[in-house]
Amino acid sequence: MMRWIGALLLGLMLLAGPALAVQPGEELADAAQEARARALSREIRCLVCQNQSIDESEADLARDLRLILRERIAAGDSDAQVKDFLVARYGDFVLLDPPVKPKTWLLWFGPAAILLIALGGAWLYLRPRPALAEAAPLDAAERARLDRLLAEDGEEGA
């Protein structure tokens, strides 16, 4: 009995899909255009919630932007034209994938630059260093002086 209830519950849970923000009335009649609109709206940031795309967001403004996006696509705009339309109004921030340009170089290349600096530092620290020069053996005069000094020490100690 318990097993049946468990299976039933599991089945019900598997039936539940993610809630969709896109309402049926918003969709374009042309399936290919609608697919493009869905793909594109996943790349557009909802300005209200900021970490959701307009495709996922229930915000009023996200819905407006979804409709505008579909309007532009139905009117024959390319994906790039639709993005330009939105960027002209809301700036690059509206794109979830920031474009590579001088202002975003730090964002795109910063981590690689830090890695290079770290590797450079590690190389400086770990590189093989030349061994210390071997001490030259004492010549006869030095040896005689050393013996004399040791002998003096010995006398004082005695």
Added chain:
Amino acid sequence: MTQPLRFALYALPFLAVTALVAWFALALAPGRDPSAVPSALIDKPAPQIDLPSIYEGRPGLRSADLKGRATVVNVFASWCVPCRAEHPVLTQLAKGHGVPLIGFNWKDNPEAARAFLEELGDPFERIGSDPSGRAGIDWGVYGVPETYILDAAGRIRYKHVGPLSAEDVEGAILPVLRQVSR
């Protein structure tokens, strides 16, 4: 390794950490709203606009109304609670400082907007009604309230996101107005 190079190498981590701490301190400065999106239209002509008034029989809001002198355009809605909070500040800006203040009633119905202003007073010279929000989207509006400063040529020179406080007026709105009116 030469002495100066060695010194530079030792100083580098210290300098890097100092720079990071300064960066974080700036980012945490009081009054800074990290979610505010800067306008993409700064120093660009304000997008074309042609809206009816919220009042029947009164002139609406057209691009020509935003030229010839510096103006402050306030985007508001009757359903917006922070708009209610900033309303006395706007009234002071228009009546106290004599700033030409234009209303941009966004995603609101004119009847509700009229009731809102009847209750709180109407400091606006004229008010455009944008119930669908499309004109606002052209301007890059993404919430209410927002406040724009336009110069005499009708270019957007400044944007404030969120309710205006008296400090915002003294610290930003009036200085920017003085600067663009020169």
